[in-house]
Amino acid sequence: MIAEIDAFRDYLREHNLPVTAPRVAVAEVVLGSDRHLSVDEIARALAERGAPVGTATIYRTLDVLVRSGLAVERDFGEGFRRYEPARGAPQHEHLLCTVCGTVLEFRDERLERMTTLIAEGHRFARQRHRLVIYGVCERCQRGGGRVAERGSSPGAPG
Amino acid sequence: MIAEIDAFRDYLREHNLPVTAPRVAVAEVVLGSDRHLSVDEIARALAERGAPVGTATIYRTLDVLVRSGLAVERDFGEGFRRYEPARGAPQHEHLLCTVCGTVLEFRDERLERMTTLIAEGHRFARQRHRLVIYGVCERCQRGGGRVAERGSSPGAPG
């Protein structure tokens, strides 16, 4: 993860953007996490470090982080966005537990080809796709699943 | 479509919900459309009919309409929701033009099977899935596509 932080510093320098403490702090939280963080969670994490960062700055930094390609923005239909490190991640899909909100990632090369073919069949030039499978995770199938980290019921529409 | 409106009236009666003019009007607009309407578009359509309906009522009626199973809620990551008639629609997927916002629907039975298998592989009990392919439609590939109906750039995250 230190590598990613350095990559972010480099990105900033290369684009003549000042390398500031708040920016680096936000990058550390997002790139150092293995989860899909909401802005709220990021803000809390920063506050816990003893170096809170203003909401506006978090949003502004996330923009840069996404543009740098080091982080990815996600929308699971919860009413707010989440961010995760790109980790050079090839396209991957998400499994979302509608009970506890847990997100699992998986890859499937077939989807890349399949969606391209489907798009072509409709004369669309495919750019990307997004697949979310909603279901109930193993733990929640058994007994009481733990409470979701944030946000309302993940029983997302669409 | 008249059938759907009647079905909605029946649903209301069966649930002891008053059949009011605003409710029927909203149902007519949503169930009579072949597009994925935003609340804003619904409000405009109602206003154009000369019988405007309050925003709160539109939202409240959409809830009923969705619960009745006659309409479906969609979230394409645009920052607001869209609604479309269910038309007894089996699961279907969406192709979204990131230039003009046009939405195309298509079906692919393989996805149903594929996502079930994937979910099982991760010990998830699959409930449903959502696939959106983002790309550029034929018209927009050629020249200036028409302007999107509503909302910001559909270059949705996730």
Place this chain on the structure above:
DNA sequence: CTCATTGCAAAGGATTTGCACTAAT
């Protein structure tokens, strides 16, 4: 008549923006 619905306006949550102030280069 009685109780649910309606519409307005205010409240809410997420995100953006204006602006005086501070910090990076």
Place this chain on the structure above:
DNA sequence: ATTAGTGCAAATCCTTTGCAATGAG
């Protein structure tokens, strides 16, 4: 020194809620 970034608060956008007036059954 310059120029850009920061935080705060105000502003937006979509959606929900409170409440008095209205209409369905």
